[in-house]
Amino acid sequence: MTTAQAGTGRTATITTSIPARLDRLPWSRWHWSIVIGLGTVWILDGLEVTLVGNIASRLAEPGSGLPITSGEVTGLAAALYVAGACLGALFWGRLTDIWGRKKLFMITLGVYLGATALTAVAFDTWWFFLFRFLTGFGIGGEYAAINSAIDELIPAQYRGRVDLAINGSYWLGAVGGALLSVVALNTSIFPANVGWRLTFALGAVLALVILLVRRHVPESPRWLLIHGRDEEAERLVSSIEERIAAERGEPLPRAEGEMTIRQRKRTTFTEIGRAVFARYRKRSTLGFALFIGQAFLYNAITFGFGAILTRFFDVPSGHTGYYFAVIALGNFLGPLLLGKLFDTVGRRVMISGTYLLSGLLLFGTAWLFDQGSLSATTLTACWCAVLFFASAGASSAYLTVSEIFPMETRAMSIAFFYAIGTAAGGISGPLLFAELTNTGVVGDTVLAFQIGAGLMCAAGIVAAFLAVNAERRSLEDIAAPLSVTDPEGKTAST
Structure with a gap:
């Protein structure tokens, strides 16, 4: 029930049970449609990033159709993609909180689709660089719009596992990208100047399919409530309830809990900054630690992945895709199989546990590598074990920052911490780890592993003390909206 208590239009004060009604819903086909529409x-x-890394050698060859070097593909083009993702996250994240989740996740996917398609027809290096930047600009906005929408639409008891599985699906795409690159690099199948273009064109086609599916995903009722569209929110939630009740063939359980909010058009940067860096500064420390830790661990392993296999184990460059597919599969299975535990065992134990365990396993891998005890196969198996836990931890970083800050700051908070983590991993990380893994000295590669492992363990220790017990709790209980009022009608400030 939503009732106006005072005022009119967009600045009314209302009492509503809509968040409680959304959280008490049983899992249904409607929720699966949200997962498919937003998560894919x-x-x-994953497909895009993996393909670009694996086809770098083909792009650099004469006859590829582009006057570009392998270093420019994995260096400048990668840096531009990262820069675009960071800027896109901040730009679109702010608009997501102002304009709504649905409008932005349609726009950002459209930007991604267009930029990917135009990359496929690149005729010069500047064109390739420009549209790699714009592809990143679109995907960065996706992180803010998608994660905020998912958390606000999925019931509290399923939120952790769903969020982790969706973020972990990146690696399912990486498996496909690794295997597809093997085909794209085969000049007996495609000419050198065609295969890599078809891979980008395929990404654009898949994005178009997702865009058509996504049209049916609704706006977040929580966002509608705060922005003065409570009647629309009421109609939307009622229709969802009717659909799920009809599917189950029985009435839904009664929702428990109401809240009173003062509606607003937008939230200022001052309010956002006060919430994130003053009221919830310990939670911000947690967010920084989680994002930076996972960024450095992943760069310690994946940035020099192909070079390590070819330099130390004589694996042909055309075969590294098979090894990458194996560790990508381990990355996907981690969030998928461990996700439920984040909702049952709890956030604090699972976040700190996955970070610490992955860091310790990487320390062990570094020691075995230093002793010369590993082959290409056993090193890949070690990486797979490390990333099984690290992927669940990294996915929980996105879950954490999307649920521990107030509703009005959610998308911007995701964008901010994503940008910080991506910048650390995509700029300073490659600069550091490229220097270490490219020397061909075993000790330097071991040091790269140890740095990533150390930062991951440090983040795990921070999580052990600062992680929020958010499992099975409503978003409004974890962090009260800035618009919520106390019984006297004053906006809450604590």
Whole structure:
């Protein structure tokens, strides 16, 4: 029930049970439609990033159609993609909180689709660089719009496992990208100047399919409530309830709990900054630690992945895709199989546990590598074990920052911490780890592993003390909206 208590239009004060009604819903086909409509874009991201890394050698060859070097593909083009993702996250994240989740996750996917398609027809290096930047600009906005929408639409008891599985699906795309690159690099199948273009064109086609499916995903009722569209929110939630009740063939359980909010058009940067860095500064420390830790661990392993296999184990460059597919599969299975435990065992134990365990396993891998005890196969198996836990931890970083800050700051908070983590991992990380893994000295590669492992363990220790017990709790209980009022009608400030 939603009732106006005071005022009119967009500045009314209302009492509503809509968040409680959404959280008490049983799992249904409608929720699966949300997962498919919003979650599948990470598969595209994984496909895209993996393909670019694996086809770098083909792009650099004479006859590829582009006057570009392998270093420019993995260096400048990668940096531009990262810069675009960071800027896109901040730009679109702010608009997501102002304009709504649905409008932005349609726009950002459209930007991604267009930029990917135009990359496929690149005729010069500047064109390739420009549209790699714009592809990143679109995908960065996806992180803010998608994660905020998912958390606000999925019931509290399922939120952790769903969020982790969706973020982990990036690696399902990476598996496909690794295997597809093997085909794209085969000049007996495609000419050198065609295969790599078809891979980008395929990404654009898949994005178009997702865009058509996504049209049916609704706006977040929580966002509608705060922005003065409570009647629309009421109609939307009622229709969802009717659909799920009809599917189950029985009435839904009664929702428990109401809240009173003062509606607003937008939230200022001052309010956002006060919430994130003053009221919830310990939670911000947690967000920084989680994002930076996972960023450095992943760069310690994946940035020099192909070079390590070819330099130390004589694996042909055309075969590294098979090894990458194996560790990508381990990355996907981690969030998928461990996700339920984040909702049952709890956030604090699982976040700190996955970070610490992955860091310790990487320390062990570094020691075995230093002793010369590993082959290409056993090193890949070690990486697979490390990333099984690290992927669940990294996915929980996105879950954490999307649920521990107030509703009005959610998308911007996701964008901010994503940008910080991506910048650390995509700029300073490659600069550091490229220097270490490219020397061909075993000790330097061991040091790269140890740095990533150390930062991951440090983040795990921070999580052990600062992680929020958010499992099975409503978003409004974890962090009260800035618009919520106390019984006297004053906006809450604590």
